[in-house]
Amino acid sequence: MSEKKKLTVVELFAGAGGLALGLEKADFKKTLITDNDAHSINTLKLNRPNWNIENKDVQLFSKEGIKKYLNSSEEVTLLSGGYPCQSFSYAGRKLGLEDVRGTLFYDFAKILSEIKPKMFLAENVKGLVSHDGGKTLKIMIKVFENAGYNVVYQVLNSWDYNVAQKRMRVFIIGVRNDIHKKIGSDFVFPKPSNKKPVLKDVLKNVPESPHSPYNEKKINIFKLVPAGGCWRDLPEEIAKEYMGKSYYLGGGKTGIARKLSWNEPSLTILCSPAQKQTERCHPDEIRPLTIRESARIQGFPDNWKFTGSVSQQYKQIGNAVPINLAYAVGKQIKKYLLKLK
Numbered sequence: 001m002s003e004k005k006k007l008t009v010v011e012l013f014a015g016a017g018g019l020a021l022g023l024e025k026a027d028f029k030k031t032l033i034t035d036n037d038a039h040s041i042n043t044l045k046l047n048r049p050n051w052n053i054e055n056k057d058v059q060l061f062s063k064e065g066i067k068k069y070l071n072s073s074e075e076v077t078l079l080s081g082g083y084p085c086q087s088f089s090y091a092g093r094k095l096g097l098e099d100v101r102g103t104l105f106y107d108f109a110k111i112l113s114e115i116k117p118k119m120f121l122a123e124n125v126k127g128l129v130s131h132d133g134g135k136t137l138k139i140m141i142k143v144f145e146n147a148g149y150n151v152v153y154q155v156l157n158s159w160d161y162n163v164a165q166k167r168m169r170v171f172i173i174g175v176r177n178d179i180h181k182k183i184g185s186d187f188v189f190p191k192p193s194n195k196k197p198v199l200k201d202v203l204k205n206v207p208e209s210p211h212s213p214y215n216e217k218k219i220n221i222f223k224l225v226p227a228g229g230c231w232r233d234l235p236e237e238i239a240k241e242y243m244g245k246s247y248y249l250g251g252g253k254t255g256i257a258r259k260l261s262w263n264e265p266s267l268t269i270l271c272s273p274a275q276k277q278t279e280r281c282h283p284d285e286i287r288p289l290t291i292r293e294s295a296r297i298q299g300f301p302d303n304w305k306f307t308g309s310v311s312q313q314y315k316q317i318g319n320a321v322p323i324n325l326a327y328a329v330g331k332q333i334k335k336y337l338l339k340l341k
Contacts, residue, residue: 007334008074010066010115012058012081012108016043016306016316018298019080019123020051022326026334028078031070034058039308040316047304058083062107066114076115078333082123082321083108085131105140113147118179119187119333120144123321126155126168140172149174152187160192161328164202165266165297169321171329175336183339190332199283200262202296209292210310212274219286221257227283228261230254255279260289266297271318272311291317299323 009028014020014035024030034054035041041055052071061069070076083104100106112120128137137153144151151174158167173187180186214222221242225233231243234257240247243256259281260266266280266289273280273288280289289297291306294317306313 006074007077007337009078009080010070010076010111010117012061012079012111013083013104014044014081015040015319016300017047017304018300018320018323019082019121019326020044020048021300021304022321022323022328023078023080023330025323025327026330028330028334031074031076032066034061034069037316039312042307043305043316046307058104058107058111062110062114066111070115076117077337078119078121079108079112079115079117080121080123081108085124085128085136100139100143105143109140109143109147112144112149112174116148116176118176118337120149120172120174121329121333122172122174124170124172126170128170129153129155137170137172144172144174148177150177150180150186152189154189156189156325156329158322158325159196159265161190161322162193162195162197162324163265163297163299163322164197164199165269165322167268167322167325169325173329173333179337179340182341183336185339187336188332190328193328196265198263198265199260199297203262203293206290206296207292207302209290211288211290212272212310212314214274214281214287218274222259222281222286225257225259225281227259228264229257229259231257233257253277257281259283269294269297269318271315273314294318299325 007028008031009023010031011020011033014033020033030051032052032054033044034056036057038055041053044051044053054069141151151172153170153172155168155170158165175187231239234242246253255278258279260283262283270278282289291310291313292302298317298320299322306316
């Protein structure tokens with residue numbers, strides 16, 4: 001049996017498939033992929049009808065067991081997914097599963113304990129590292145360690161991995177203790193790529209697709225902002241009126257009235273492209289990025305179709321892991337496992 005066939009993955013919280021596509025590119029075969037969002041599931045089924053896809057809440061899997069949904073009796077190589085980071089209660093002192101009951105992390109950890117894959121990959125927002133002074137991440141790591149895994153984590157910027165986008169995410173990687181002992185070294189995250197693409201590198205000949213239009217007021221604002229600029233480039237009185245109270249808070253806020261530049265990577269692609277605090281205007285045209293432009297920046301191929309309304313498609317794209325970033329991490333996991341004798 002080839003090594004490629006041995007690389008299997010169960011993915012939870014799959015969304016529209018960014019992480020899944022990156023892992024597929026790194027030769028991981030889907031044993032099961034799941035999400036509870038109907039539009040994301042429809043997107044996955046439309047593009048990969050051969051995958052074993054389940055539209056179920058992860059809490060049901062953790063309650064009734066997930067093994068019966070797997071299409072193979074082989075050992076699972078990898079459990080992956082980006083579980084939502086809800087607030088945690090710190091009343092417990094054991095730092096075990098009981099301390100996180102009621103959160104979706106609990107369900108991820110319970111499924112991990114059930115199927116005992118060789119490794120796991122958990123992706124989350126950068127803020128998880130500092131959430132509640134680091135206590136949240138500490139609890140997660142302790143739970144993973146109690147489940148029998150050696151755990152490392154690192155914040156990665158997608159721009160460092162051949163993605164034309166600045167997007168900071170934390171990746172938590174666990175290696176089952178027996179595997180870690182056999183290999184004799186910790187997992188090491190991939191080194192940054194030499195490729196640092198910018199918008200002009202990826203937004204060439206993009207297929208036409210819809211976008212959420214700006215209202216007349218916003219159009220008039222963006223006419224005054226140069227490519228790469230933001231509200232700071234507006235005349236003072238106009239900036240004060242547009243910013244409101246935010247104008248007097250000082251510092252940061254460069255996402256307001258932000259126009260992208262061809263010569264820079266995109267800011268983080270979000271679920272809604274036209275909210276005032278996180279605007280992403282096209283470098284030349286007075287409009288947000290289209291569905292296909294947003295998907296290109298995330299690394300989705302042009303033939304990857306999204307289902308649902310325009311707003312639902314934006315949400316699926318904004319929630320996705322950039323494919324090349326997922327590929328870089330997946331390739332490094334594969335490289336690590338090849339050390340097994």
